[in-house]
Amino acid sequence: METTPAVSAGRDGSPAVRSGGAAPDEMPEALTPEQLAAQWEEEKPPAAGALANAASSLVVLGVGTGAMVLSLVMGLGTPAAPEPGLWPFMISAVMVALGLFQLIAGRHNRDAEKFTRMSFAPLTGLVTLAAMVALMPLIGFEIPALILCIIWMRFLGSETWRSTLLVSALVVIAFYGIFVLALNTSIPHLF
Structure with missing residues (x-):
């Protein structure tokens, strides 16, 4: 007894073969770039709002500022004779700069994801x-x-x-x- 593949309508209305009836060596039809972009848009998590963007920026600012203070306590030294706090201070300064940039310029960022579990x-x-x-x-x-x-x-x-x-x-x-x-x-x- 021969089975025929079940045919249903795909997203764009064209006939699509369900996986149960397709032969194992057949590859599914490739999506066009437009279809792929639409699929990614559907599966994308909800976007974060301006408040979530500002909150995450403030967290980065707080951690960076706290690390800068601790680095100063450890001592910076000079580039020729560095003390333990020099490299952490430099990395913390970069964190603070990035946090400020995100706070100012990233307010309207639409790519950030909403906080979830x-x-x-x-x-x-x-x-x-x-x-x-x-x-x-x-x-x-x-x-x-x-x-x-x-x-x-x-x-x-x-x-x-x-x-x-x-x-x-x-x-x-x-x-x-x-x-x-x-x-x-x-x-x-x-x-």
């Missing part, structure tokens, strides 16, 4: 990384690194539990092998 993923990553750094001197790097990998892969990366646990264990084993066994570094470890 996934906007908190970088913050979650930063907080868990800071927790790992705080726990390492107390209990070694193995357990915090394993927990960090699990959180990042499962909850931020939406991986399956099987791949999360396998890759997390392999990462910790690889780090242990490289930094403890091979390089004999002074990284805090349990074993």
Whole structure:
């Protein structure tokens, strides 16, 4: 018994073959640039407003200003004899300049995305990384690194539990092998 492919109307009204009836070696019809642009426009997340653009600019300004103050406390020195705060100060100055530019010129930016639930993923990553750094001197790097990998892969990366646990264990084993066994570094470890 032979099956015929089911035909339905595509986006532009032309007939399109559904994937269930197409032969496995047939490639789907390529989209024109206009169709592709329309598809991207449909799938694009909602745009952020002027308030969200200003808020993100103010956050960059605040972080940059705070880092500049801390850099000054560490001491700048001179280019010939730099002190620990020189490079962080220069990077912080660039952050402040970019934050000001975005605050002034980026108010009408239409490409910025609206804050969603996934906007908190970088913050979650930063907080868990800071927790790992705080726990390492107390209990070694193995357990915090394993927990960090699990959180990042499962909850931020939406991986399956099987791949999360396998890759997390392999990462910790690889780090242990490289930094403890091979390089004999002074990284805090349990074993």
